[in-house]
Amino acid sequence: MLKDLFTKKRKYASVPSEQVKSDIPEGLMKKCSNCYKIFYRKEMNKNLNVCPNCGHHHQLTAWERIDSLFDEGTFEEWDGGLAPTNPLNFPGYEEKLEKDRLKTGLNEGVVTGKGTIEGQATAFAVMDASFRMGSMGSVMGEKIARAIENAKEQSLPFIIFTASGGARMQEGVLSLMQMSKTSVAIKRFSDAGGLMISVMTHPTTGGVSASFASLGDYNFAEPGALIGFAGRRIIEQTTREKLPDDFQTAEFLFKHGQLDQVVNRHDLKQLFVKILKIHQKGGSSS
Incomplete structure (x- = not known):
């Protein structure tokens, strides 16, 4: 038995x-x-x-995200041909870029453009973590800054989805400069009365979290997203304190007032439509 x-x-x-x-x-x-x-x-x-x-x-790819949000056939890509080079002659960088181009079909880890979401026109940027882990290089910063400037010139709101491991080390200080470039573009956009919605997805870290990702008029995040500047281990070693288990999660940030809302992916589209209607000239939330 x-x-x-x-x-x-x-x-x-x-x-x-x-x-x-x-x-x-x-x-x-x-x-x-x-x-x-x-x-x-x-x-x-x-x-x-x-x-x-x-x-x-x-994670969603950039084009999966676009297809899930925009009315069919309305999305118009901006600056799709811009691609990074190797300004610092970093060993092996060009080969890694080419590998990611073949894998993703993208020239850089962000797609920008404009389109309509249930008839509401908006400018848009979405980062793709499958290209160099969404790391911020000089071309990524340039594309985002241009998208914000286009939104200002065309009087469009601007929505950005972030997903990044931080600054791209192969571009050194040129990568770090994108923090100020994008932040200045957002300030000019805001001064002109522009509306910016930021959605932080998993992960949004480093220089991206410390610059354009956190500068929206509305700052949202998807459930469970890792959001922060330095890593948990570095912070614990520096402060010599044990951090909470949920530290740097979207839910932790919301609880401590650093996010407006944690939003399920299925609810984002209707939330965007509601906000865009409220803020359009003569608009209504109904």
């Missing part, structure tokens, strides 16, 4: 054979990195890459 029991346990705990694995088409399934449940990739994509089981928000 005991022998049969152990035999059954081994049977149900068995690992699929290599033959079974090979029969499953590559890319058909996706495992949630939070609850580890496995779903059909099509099911996850249909749910905007939010886990149907635990609600964990997985």
Whole structure:
């Protein structure tokens, strides 16, 4: 009897054979990195890459984000041909850029442009963490600054989604200069009466979090997003204090007044429509 029991346990705990694995088409399934449940990739994509089981928000590519928000056929890309070079002759940088171009189809880790969301016109920028981890280089800063300037000239509101590991080390001080460039562009935009909505996604860190990501008239974040400047380990070593478990999460920042709201991805579109209607000239929230 005991022998049969152990035999059954081994049977149900068995690992699929290599033959079974090979029969499953590559890319058909996706495992949630939070609850580890496995779903059909099509099911996850249909749910905007939010886990149907635990609600964990997985990353979206720039174009997936655009397709989920904008009215079909209305998005017009700006400066898509701008691409980074290697101004400091950093070893291996050009090869890494080319690898990311082939992987993502992007020239840089941000897509900018304009379009309509349920008929409401807006300028837009969305960072893509799959290109150099969304790190901020000189071309990224230039594209974002140009998008903000275009929004000012065309009297459009500006929405930005951030996702970044921080400044791009291969460009040194040229990368850090983008913090001031984008911040100045936002100040001029604000002085001209422009509306800026910032949505911080996982992760938004380093110089990006300390500049344009935090300068919106509305500052939102997706659930569970990591948001902060320096890393937890560095802060704990510097302050010699143990930080809370939820430190630097979107929920922690909201609780301490640094965000206006933590918004589920499925609710963002209607939130944008409501805000854009409120702020348009002669607009109404109804």
